[in-house]
Amino acid sequence: MNTQNIFTIQLEQEDTSEKPVPPNEWEILRENTCSTISQLKKIKLSVYKEKLNLYSEKCKIKDDVILALQTCLETYKNTNENNNELISFLKTKLAERHSKMVALKKAHETQNAGYESTICEKNEMINTQDGIIKEKEKQIEELATKIKQQYELTIKSDELISSLRATVEDSEAKIKERDQKITQLETELTTKAERIRTQNLFDAALMLCKQNDRVVSSTIKELQEILSGENRSEIKIVSLPRIGPIKIAVENVATGPCWMVIQRRGYKVVDFNQGWFSFVEGFGNLDEDYWIGLDKIHAMTKSHMHELYIHLVFANNETRYAYYDNFAISGKSDDYKLRSLGNYVGNAGDGLRTHEHHIFRTIRYDTKTTVEYNRWWQHEYPNCNLNGTFSEKTEFGVWWCRGNGTYKFVESVQMLIRRKQV
Numbered sequence: 001m002n003t004q005n006i007f008t009i010q011l012e013q014e015d016t017s018e019k020p021v022p023p024n025e026w027e028i029l030r031e032n033t034c035s036t037i038s039q040l041k042k043i044k045l046s047v048y049k050e051k052l053n054l055y056s057e058k059c060k061i062k063d064d065v066i067l068a069l070q071t072c073l074e075t076y077k078n079t080n081e082n083n084n085e086l087i088s089f090l091k092t093k094l095a096e097r098h099s100k101m102v103a104l105k106k107a108h109e110t111q112n113a114g115y116e117s118t119i120c121e122k123n124e125m126i127n128t129q130d131g132i133i134k135e136k137e138k139q140i141e142e143l144a145t146k147i148k149q150q151y152e153l154t155i156k157s158d159e160l161i162s163s164l165r166a167t168v169e170d171s172e173a174k175i176k177e178r179d180q181k182i183t184q185l186e187t188e189l190t191t192k193a194e195r196i197r198t199q200n201l202f203d204a205a206l207m208l209c210k211q212n213d214r215v216v217s218s219t220i221k222e223l224q225e226i227l228s229g230e231n232r233s234e235i236k237i238v239s240l241p242r243i244g245p246i247k248i249a250v251e252n253v254a255t256g257p258c259w260m261v262i263q264r265r266g267y268k269v270v271d272f273n274q275g276w277f278s279f280v281e282g283f284g285n286l287d288e289d290y291w292i293g294l295d296k297i298h299a300m301t302k303s304h305m306h307e308l309y310i311h312l313v314f315a316n317n318e319t320r321y322a323y324y325d326n327f328a329i330s331g332k333s334d335d336y337k338l339r340s341l342g343n344y345v346g347n348a349g350d351g352l353r354t355h356e357h358h359i360f361r362t363i364r365y366d367t368k369t370t371v372e373y374n375r376w377w378q379h380e381y382p383n384c385n386l387n388g389t390f391s392e393k394t395e396f397g398v399w400w401c402r403g404n405g406t407y408k409f410v411e412s413v414q415m416l417i418r419r420k421q422v
Contacts, residue, residue: 036232041239220309220323220345232243233261235286240299249286251416252330259309259416260300262292265398266412267312272387276362279387280332291387294329294360296335297417301311301328301339305420308341310386311401312348313412320348322400335359338377351379351384386413 184381233249240261242244249261265272270289300306308327316318326342337359345348355377362375374396375387388398399407 009110053285134291198199234258234284241302243299246296247286248292249290257418257421259418260292261289261414262297263413263415265289265386265390265414268390273389274362274375279360279362280336295332298329298331298336300417302331304416305342307420309407309416310346310348310352311414311416312410314410320346322346322348322351324352325420327401335361351401354381354383355379386410386415 002176035214059366137195160207186301233251236250236258237245237248238248249264250258251261252258267288272289272291274283274291279291280294282291282293282296305325306327308324310322312322314320323342323345325345328339330337330339338352338356341356344353358377358399360376374385376380376382377387382395383402384400385395386398386400388396389399393407393409396409397407399408399409399414400413401408
């Protein structure tokens, strides 16, 4: 039955008491009913679709559960197979262990039988040892009696030893007294012998000093005569260690070896206002004014003792001298320090003594100022300077032994050294 017919029947029934509906309104009603019916169908379709989606999801979940159950079954099957293999392996191991235990039981039984036999043998040995011990105990008792006898004898011997010790101590005291007397006599003899030796040595030293003084005085007189004259120095070639052969001016004397000139000033031709390297290497003319060089002086005085003679000429040709018997200077590493002078002899004054154990300096350059030294063995309060400038009449001049604040300036000077005769 169509919906259109149903509506027409209902309308006909209702309209029995009412007026008839015009055809236009019927068409509108039909259209509205059709639209509502279509909407209802659409709603039903959407509901059915949602239900279908839910059913499909449930089916998927059930499929996943079925797959998981299948994998579980497979794993259970595999584990059962592995367990069966383990059980068979353990059974074999148990059988092996059982066989080993049976073998060990048999071995233990054999060992126990051997131990029992050895125990019996040991018991027999113990019985024999007990007999031996009893015999030893008897021997020990016999030895104890002998020891008691020996102890009594030792007591008697100790008494004898104590008496002997007393006698020995008395004799030792007497021997000590005699030894003391002997040592006193020996010390007296040694002191007398030392006095005799010292007296002999003193006499010999006095003789040597007198001879040396005679030699020194004769050489000084000879040098004074030579240096005060106008004779030219002889030029010789001398070989120095580490340096080699060099030319040097020498003064020959009759007493002892020749004197070597290490410094000469008086011609006033060579400028001594030089730097450090010039004073180390040396400069000037051998026939006139010159400085031999600190390096050469160190090489000369390094291995042997040398004498130093300083010949000084003051104003009005006044000549004086200063003699030192052990002159030596250090090397480059110690800034050519004046190492030693020895004893002084002379009439000019011990002017160089103040500079002993001091280093040689020339000029010091700073970034702002220039500090000038005396080109000599430096001292805070100098007592001589023989490498100064003749024109300067101050501390930087050429002078020797100032007194009462005044400098005694030098007109000419010569410094000579020679190897000391021992």
